[in-house]
Amino acid sequence: MIGIIDYGAGNLHSVxxxxxxxxxxxxxxxxxxxxxxxxxxxxxxVGNAKKTMEIIRASKIDTKIIQSIAAGTPFLGICLGMxxxxxxxxxxNADCLSIFEGKVLPFKRDxxxxxxxxxxxxxxxxxPIFKGIPDKADxxxxxxxxxxxxxxxxxxxxxxxxxEFCSVIAKDNVVGVQFHPEKSADAGxxxxxxxxxxxx
Amino acid sequence: MTAKKIIPxxxxxxxxxVKGINFEGMRxxxxxxxxxxxxxxxxxxxxxxxxxxxxxxGRDTMVDVVKQVAAQVNVPFTxxxxxxxxxxxxxxxxxxxxxxxxxSAAVARPELIKEAAEKFGSERIVAAVDAKLFPDGTWxxxxxxxxKDAGIDAIEWSKQLEQLGxxxxxxxxxxxxxxxxxxxxxLTKAIVEAVNIPVxxxxxxxxxxxxxxxxxxxxxxAALAASIFHENSVSIQEVKExxxxxxxxxxxx
Numbered sequence: 001m002i003g004i005i006d007y008g009a010g011n012l013h014s015v016x017x018x019x020x021x022x023x024x025x026x027x028x029x030x031x032x033x034x035x036x037x038x039x040x041x042x043x044x045x046v047g048n049a050k051k052t053m054e055i056i057r058a059s060k061i062d063t064k065i066i067q068s069i070a071a072g073t074p075f076l077g078i079c080l081g082m083x084x085x086x087x088x089x090x091x092x093n094a095d096c097l098s099i100f101e102g103k104v105l106p107f108k109r110d111x112x113x114x115x116x117x118x119x120x121x122x123x124x125x126x127x128p129i130f131k132g133i134p135d136k137a138d139x140x141x142x143x144x145x146x147x148x149x150x151x152x153x154x155x156x157x158x159x160x161x162x163x164e165f166c167s168v169i170a171k172d173n174v175v176g177v178q179f180h181p182e183k184s185a186d187a188g189x190x191x192x193x194x195x196x197x198x199x200x
Numbered sequence: 201m202t203a204k205k206i207i208p209x210x211x212x213x214x215x216x217x218v219k220g221i222n223f224e225g226m227r228x229x230x231x232x233x234x235x236x237x238x239x240x241x242x243x244x245x246x247x248x249x250x251x252x253x254x255x256x257x258g259r260d261t262m263v264d265v266v267k268q269v270a271a272q273v274n275v276p277f278t279x280x281x282x283x284x285x286x287x288x289x290x291x292x293x294x295x296x297x298x299x300x301x302x303x304s305a306a307v308a309r310p311e312l313i314k315e316a317a318e319k320f321g322s323e324r325i326v327a328a329v330d331a332k333l334f335p336d337g338t339w340x341x342x343x344x345x346x347x348k349d350a351g352i353d354a355i356e357w358s359k360q361l362e363q364l365g366x367x368x369x370x371x372x373x374x375x376x377x378x379x380x381x382x383x384x385x386x387l388t389k390a391i392v393e394a395v396n397i398p399v400x401x402x403x404x405x406x407x408x409x410x411x412x413x414x415x416x417x418x419x420x421x422a423a424l425a426a427s428i429f430h431e432n433s434v435s436i437q438e439v440k441e442x443x444x445x446x447x448x449x450x451x452x453x
Contacts, residue, residue, distance in 0.1 A: 013296055017271050046321070112396055114323045114367065117202035117421065118245055118451035138203060138451040140245075140276060142323045161201065183276045183298065185240065185453040 002196055003029045003038035005065070005081070007055045015044040015078065018182040018189065024196045032064045040196060041065070041073055044182075045080025049104065049145070050092035052080060062097060069099055075174045076195045082169060082176030083147055091145050099174055102149035111162035114144045121157045121167050121179070128199045129168070129175050129191060130157075137187040139167075139179035146178060175200075203451040204415050204443065205245035205422035206436055207400060208429045210235060212281075213252045215261040219378065219426055226252075229430045233268045239429065240273045243436040245451055247273065248301065248370070248400075248424060251281035252345070263295045270296025275453065278326050280370075289316050293324065301370060303328035304343040307350050307357075310364055317365025326400075327366035329354055331387055332374040339387055346374040354387070355394050362395045369395060370424070373403035380406025380427065383414040392419050400424050408439045415448045 004016050006028040019026050019042070029035055043065065045052060056062045069075050077085050084096045089104035096104070107113050118138040123130050146165040149155055157168025159178070169176040175195065181188035194200055210217045210232050217235055218226040229235070236247055249269070251262040259282055266279055279292045280301020289300045300320075306313050306327060316325050330346050331339040331354035339354035358369055371391050373384035381404050388401045398421040401414045405425035414423050428434055443450045 014270060014274075014298075017296075018274055021271075021274075112398060112421075115202065116323055116368065116398055117205055118453060119202045138453055140453075141202070142276075144323075180276075182274060185243075185275055187453075189274060 001038055002026045003035060003041045005029045005041065005043045005056075005061060007052060007059065007061060012044045014180075014182045015042060018192055019196055022189065022193050022196060029061070030059070032060050035064050035068060038068075038073070040075070041068055042076045042078065042195070043081035043084070044078045045082070045084060047080060048092060049080065049083060049089035049096065050094035053084065053094045053096060065097060066099070069174055072173050074195065074200055077174070077176035078182075079143060079178060079180060082178055083145060085169070085174065085176050086147050086149070089145065100147070100149050100154055100169055100171060100176075101151060102147060102154075104145050105148050106145050107162065114142055115161045116142045118184075119159050119161060119179075121159055123168075124156050124158060127156050127170055129170065129194050131194050131199045132190050133187050133194075139177075139181065139184040139187060141167075141179045143178055147176070201449070202421070203245070203449050204420075205400075206243070206411065206439055206443075206450065207246045207248055207422050207424045208239045208244050208436065209248040209250065209402070209424045209426045211250045211252050211426065212262060212265060214255075214258045215265060217430070218252070219430060232265050233272060235430070236269045236277070237272050239436065240275045243440055243453055244275055245422070245453055246275055247277040249277065249279045249281075250301065251279065253282065263291060266292060266295035266297050280326065280328055284312075286312070286315055286319060289320060293320060299324045299326050299367070301326045301328045303330065306361065306364075307341060307343050307352065310360065313361060313364035313366050317367070322365045322367035325365065325367050326370050327361040327368075328370040328372065329358055329361070329391070330372050330374050331384075333384070333387070339390070342374050346377065355390050358391045359394050362397050366397065368398040368400060368421075370400045370402055376404025378427065379404055382406065382410040383423070385414060385417050388414060388420050389418040398422065408434045408442050411439050412443055412446050412448060415443065416446065
């Protein structure tokens with residue numbers, strides 16, 4: 001059973017639909033009790049970092065996320081759901097979940113913000129999440145902030161948008177992607193399949 | 201940098217895809233869900249649906265169409281047409297659309313863009329600008345399906361839409377719509393240079409060459425086309441192949 005975190009603000013229906021279309025069963029996680037019996041967790045995020053952290057702290061989902069990750073449950077953060085895995089976001093100065101060391105920073109104003117559209121992901125290492133996906137495949141991005149992990153080796157995929165930034169982050173059982181796999185045609189579905197299926 | 205996007209546009213009336221010339225004279229083209237699925241399977245980077253139903257029943261049908269498209273299509277899609285209030289926007293986004301297109305309602309009440317951007321995020325708000333070239337050489341904003349002169353300069357209006365919080369702009373040349381003469385390159389260029397948000401060229405695409413041309417001659421982010429895809433005169437992959445051969449960066453999607 002794939003758990004999809006629903007904190008009531010994000011548009012997670014498309015993630016849920018894409019995962020179910022691949023043949024996996026899903027369950028929406030809206031409070032800590034829902035985490036029982038879940039094998040893998042997806043955290044799709046849309047919205048503001050500070051506000052979202054307040055919501056998941058109030059519902060105690062934040063503790064559940066940290067515990068599940070520590071227990072080894074495979075975890076995929078998408079977009080804001082990736083950014084919240086860092087220590088701190090400069091989007092309204094939010095303290096985040098501190099799964100990865102590093103910060104979330106805004107794009108500088110010499111590029112169009114939000115970074116919106118299809119862009120290449122350069123795979124820095126062979127990682128199970130990339131199985132069957134060609135290097136430099138295009139994915140669909142919509143974001144104004146990006147993650148800047150302190151440890152370079154956590155950045156397993158990078159993308160160029162006026163500057164090179166980390167578009168895929170991974171450590172042990174946790175992966176975060178800045179793009180929207182559920183909106184990234186075949187490459188995106190392959191990535192979701194890799195996470196939900198046996199390769200991860 | 202981001203790839204240039206090819207976006208098929210589906211005008212939907214009472215649950216069917218239709219296409220008109222200069223915003224008038226509609227022809228029925230097919231089922232929106234099946235067409236959307238075929239386009240996304242064939243490399244469309246995004247899709248745009250314009251609901252041109254005039255009735256409440258037609259609008260309700262559109263919400264059902266949006267739900268079905270969301271279930272079957274895995275590229276982003278925008279839904280516009282007839283959106284007047286924040287509640288209208290919520291209804292379309294809840295049904296599964298990624299973005300909404302707002303046109304006349306913003307002309308009538310510009311704060312709608314601001315309220316929508318604050319509530320849903322700029323990236324989900326596409327402001328459509330229907331523009332017509334007037335004899336004095338300026339483009340003016342048109343409303344009511346391209347028929348009514350709003351008395352506003354289209355370039356100034358585009359800047360204002362950006363300031364209000366629109367995440368991208370969809371300027372359509374009313375003079376070119378459905379005429380297949382090519383995009384209005386001057387209008388497109390003027391708007392791209394006036395704002396710092398993504399711009400989608402629209403209106404007038406008659407062949408693949410027009411798409412390459414708009415990418416070569418303006419710094420637009422995306423090209424929207426309807427007839428050339430609906431009539432199967434060229435496939436999206438063929439357009440992308442032509443773009444690549446001419447050095448235009450398009451996605452592999």
